[in-house]
Amino acid sequence: MTTHLKTKPAEAPPVDAREPVARLLRDLRTTPGGLTAREAARRLQVSGPNALPSHRGRRWPLELGRQLVHPLALLLWVAGGLAWAAGTTNLAIAIAGVILLNGLLAFVQEQQAEKAVEALGKYLPDRAPVLRDGQVWHVPATELVPGDVLVLEEGNRIPADARLVDGTVDVDASMLTGESVPVTRMADAHDDASRPLDSPVLVFSGTVCVAGAAHAVVHATGRHTEIGRIASLSSRVGREESPLERQVRRVAWLIALVAVVVGIGFLPLGWLAGLSWSAAFVFAIGLLVANVPEGLLPTITLALAAGVRSMAKAGALVKRLSEVETLGSTTVICTDKTGTLTRNEMSVEEAHPVGEQFVGALARCSTADLGASSGDPTELALLRYASANGADLSLRDAARKALYPFDPRLKRMSTVDLVGGDLWVSTKGAPEQVLPRCAMPAGERARLLALVDEMAGRALRVLAVAGRRVSALPAGRDEAETDLILLGLVGLVDPPRPEVAAAVADCHSAGIRVHVVTGDNGRTAAEIARRVGIGADRVIGGEELAELPEPSLDEALTANGEIVFSRAAPEDKLRIADALRDCGEVVAMTGDGVNDAPALRRADIGVAMGIGGTDVAKEAATVVLTDDNFATIVAGVREGRRVFDNVRKFVLYIFAHAVPEVLPFLLFAVSGGMIPLPLTVLQILAIDLGTETLPALALGREPAEPGLMSRRPRRRSEGVVTGRMLLRAWGIMGLVSGVLVLGAFFAVLYAAGWHPGADVTSGALHVAYLQATTASFAAIVFCQVGTAFAARTERVSLRSVGLTTNRLLLGGIVFELVFAAALIYLPPLQALFGTAALPAWVVAMLLPMPVLVWGADELFRWVTRRR
Numbered sequence: 001m002t003t004h005l006k007t008k009p010a011e012a013p014p015v016d017a018r019e020p021v022a023r024l025l026r027d028l029r030t031t032p033g034g035l036t037a038r039e040a041a042r043r044l045q046v047s048g049p050n051a052l053p054s055h056r057g058r059r060w061p062l063e064l065g066r067q068l069v070h071p072l073a074l075l076l077w078v079a080g081g082l083a084w085a086a087g088t089t090n091l092a093i094a095i096a097g098v099i100l101l102n103g104l105l106a107f108v109q110e111q112q113a114e115k116a117v118e119a120l121g122k123y124l125p126d127r128a129p130v131l132r133d134g135q136v137w138h139v140p141a142t143e144l145v146p147g148d149v150l151v152l153e154e155g156n157r158i159p160a161d162a163r164l165v166d167g168t169v170d171v172d173a174s175m176l177t178g179e180s181v182p183v184t185r186m187a188d189a190h191d192d193a194s195r196p197l198d199s200p201v202l203v204f205s206g207t208v209c210v211a212g213a214a215h216a217v218v219h220a221t222g223r224h225t226e227i228g229r230i231a232s233l234s235s236r237v238g239r240e241e242s243p244l245e246r247q248v249r250r251v252a253w254l255i256a257l258v259a260v261v262v263g264i265g266f267l268p269l270g271w272l273a274g275l276s277w278s279a280a281f282v283f284a285i286g287l288l289v290a291n292v293p294e295g296l297l298p299t300i301t302l303a304l305a306a307g308v309r310s311m312a313k314a315g316a317l318v319k320r321l322s323e324v325e326t327l328g329s330t331t332v333i334c335t336d337k338t339g340t341l342t343r344n345e346m347s348v349e350e351a352h353p354v355g356e357q358f359v360g361a362l363a364r365c366s367t368a369d370l371g372a373s374s375g376d377p378t379e380l381a382l383l384r385y386a387s388a389n390g391a392d393l394s395l396r397d398a399a400r401k402a403l404y405p406f407d408p409r410l411k412r413m414s415t416v417d418l419v420g421g422d423l424w425v426s427t428k429g430a431p432e433q434v435l436p437r438c439a440m441p442a443g444e445r446a447r448l449l450a451l452v453d454e455m456a457g458r459a460l461r462v463l464a465v466a467g468r469r470v471s472a473l474p475a476g477r478d479e480a481e482t483d484l485i486l487l488g489l490v491g492l493v494d495p496p497r498p499e500v501a502a503a504v505a506d507c508h509s510a511g512i513r514v515h516v517v518t519g520d521n522g523r524t525a526a527e528i529a530r531r532v533g534i535g536a537d538r539v540i541g542g543e544e545l546a547e548l549p550e551p552s553l554d555e556a557l558t559a560n561g562e563i564v565f566s567r568a569a570p571e572d573k574l575r576i577a578d579a580l581r582d583c584g585e586v587v588a589m590t591g592d593g594v595n596d597a598p599a600l601r602r603a604d605i606g607v608a609m610g611i612g613g614t615d616v617a618k619e620a621a622t623v624v625l626t627d628d629n630f631a632t633i634v635a636g637v638r639e640g641r642r643v644f645d646n647v648r649k650f651v652l653y654i655f656a657h658a659v660p661e662v663l664p665f666l667l668f669a670v671s672g673g674m675i676p677l678p679l680t681v682l683q684i685l686a687i688d689l690g691t692e693t694l695p696a697l698a699l700g701r702e703p704a705e706p707g708l709m710s711r712r713p714r715r716r717s718e719g720v721v722t723g724r725m726l727l728r729a730w731g732i733m734g735l736v737s738g739v740l741v742l743g744a745f746f747a748v749l750y751a752a753g754w755h756p757g758a759d760v761t762s763g764a765l766h767v768a769y770l771q772a773t774t775a776s777f778a779a780i781v782f783c784q785v786g787t788a789f790a791a792r793t794e795r796v797s798l799r800s801v802g803l804t805t806n807r808l809l810l811g812g813i814v815f816e817l818v819f820a821a822a823l824i825y826l827p828p829l830q831a832l833f834g835t836a837a838l839p840a841w842v843v844a845m846l847l848p849m850p851v852l853v854w855g856a857d858e859l860f861r862w863v864t865r866r867r
């Protein structure tokens, strides 16, 4: 018994998608040739767009809430609770402020990140081929309506629920059914399935056509589709954490742990130094809160999102935020040749006809459409040539009796057509494949192979054309393609893209090797490779590769130099990707066909072609190139490196402030209270909350550092935090800042006649003490300005990147200074933060501090550069 699939396009009566085709077409008021464009537009008004409803709007309170209860925030809540219990309401409120503001900031940053990923859709609109007014149109998938007739082709994602009208396709329905083996769907199959999902005549939105060709009439779109129903039930899948984020989370926790230990350690020390228990407690909490890096992760997310956005502008759509960073650590790129290194603008350069049907065979043995300029560029070039040489292209489809499509493994295709009352087989393909199937003397074959070799040496793509007359339709491909008569050879040129040579040179200076994996002839590919600067030190043909044992392949891949893998089958890509990964390389692999999908998944970075690629390849890839251009991959690598560098920059910046903040407390404790506390708790929080955030964010937007593409790729094992970074953060900038901050503090105290042990809580010295802590606070702010400038570059001098090239940072610093000035000079804030207005001589003393801190690091970088 069959359950029938009902769909309800708003006003139309429900249709039964499994009724006979003729009835279904009538019920949907459409024809095998599709709707008219006008009718489709009208129906779109009624049925609404073919898109799934988004739940975005309703989720935000939840997301915001999540930011307030993540583990580090919880730690801060506990600290706030303790402050409350200890009776210091001001501190408790300030801590709550820190959490709320950071939560809000993190929320905004994550929303931005999500938007960046969603916006990618706009760069790569999903288009679907449909018949309208009897012609094929590529319309946006969102504009499909019930009654549209889809053209299903190998590699395409099916954009709506539909019933096959003619043809046969193999469909990967795993995303609906979980079953990964493709199933066959046939227009005239007998339908006795119990569920619509199993019906052999239906195809569903979201599934993928992996083989075959068919027409299908749409019966459900948008939320009426099967997947629409599932989508409205299931919730969103979580975003997976990248290695970078995992690393930084670990670092954040480590620092939080240190903060807790320092805080707890301060308790007895503070008490021994003469503080009351409650005062020591308050300072312990302050120290803890100041050093918990709760803003670190969202800042990274935002930096990655900014990277995704600028990569998209450059033509590389990165589908997952985390992969931005992986792309930056690429060590090997395996690239296709046609269309990626070359322009994919083919033209026939020379032809060597030997049989009179040569031009006719070229015209017949083709699936491209010269009028619509659609189809394989090789075939379009051949059709152009055939048409210019007198072939009639108009009768082709009507005369075709059989088609054995181009197979990237067999590297040839054939058709059987009616030519003037006779049946003719026409074959074209790689000469190595076609010549052995032609009857000819051995000497002749050798002469032709030598000619092919000579043409390939001039970077021509050579195809052999053959054919024969048959008395009856051959039983299958093998039978059709035997005993052929050679009709001629044809050589096509496909010039390299002009920008590729520079991109290859960039790869080389960046320590990235480029291997070419192509279906083309070895000599042709090697010649093209050389023309764009790729080494082509070794050419490994498909047959040689098949016989190459694993250790030899590994050896070839680890040896110096670059390899051209020619006559490669799609499976070879998988093997090469595997071997490279086993050798410890970070592999970016390009691909476009259905068969490339496994290799794209296996590579660290799968790169699919946006123009020439199938939906299957785009699904499997992590990066989609909107221009199919090799140079864009390299631009992506550059961007990935920049983003990773920037993450390091703000981590460095955030680390550096720990020393000047903690040092004063240590001094107080070690001196046994002879030296008063140089900073108040609320002042620390003001730095943490008010003055640090914007410059840190701005460092995430730093432009690329000179020399970015002339250093070796980062090793896989190399973390975000390095020893050198800690040395700069703590040993150099932190230490210099600490000394300067204490210097300012003591200068103000001594100027007022203070001596160690003097009482500063009341009397004549009290005002001076307030000014001294304010001077410490201001000194930290000034030192951090210097740190921010120093953090802008990792190795090179600040001069080489330019002082004003990061406007955002300048803005952040202005804000930082205005905020600090308000705290110091506005009376209500003075009362809250325990600050006092600073006299002019103190301000004058502070002014050179940024230069001193930056200068110390500049010197360090200079010394390490010299080494």
Ligand SMILES: Nc1ncnc2c1ncn2[C@@H]1O[C@H](COP(=O)(O)OP(=O)(O)OP(=O)(O)O)[C@@H](O)[C@H]1O
Binding pocket: 335, 336, 337, 338, 339, 376, 378, 379, 406, 408, 411, 412, 413, 428, 429, 430, 431, 461, 462, 463, 517, 518, 519, 520, 521
């Ligand atoms: N439409 C076609 N009909 C017949 N033979 C073809 C056709 N297209 C290509 N070939 C032959 O098959 C070989 C491999 O083509 P294929 O498209 O797989 O590789 P390619 O485009 O060179 O690969 P890549 O994009 O990886 O560089 C070509 O060198 C050519 O000899």
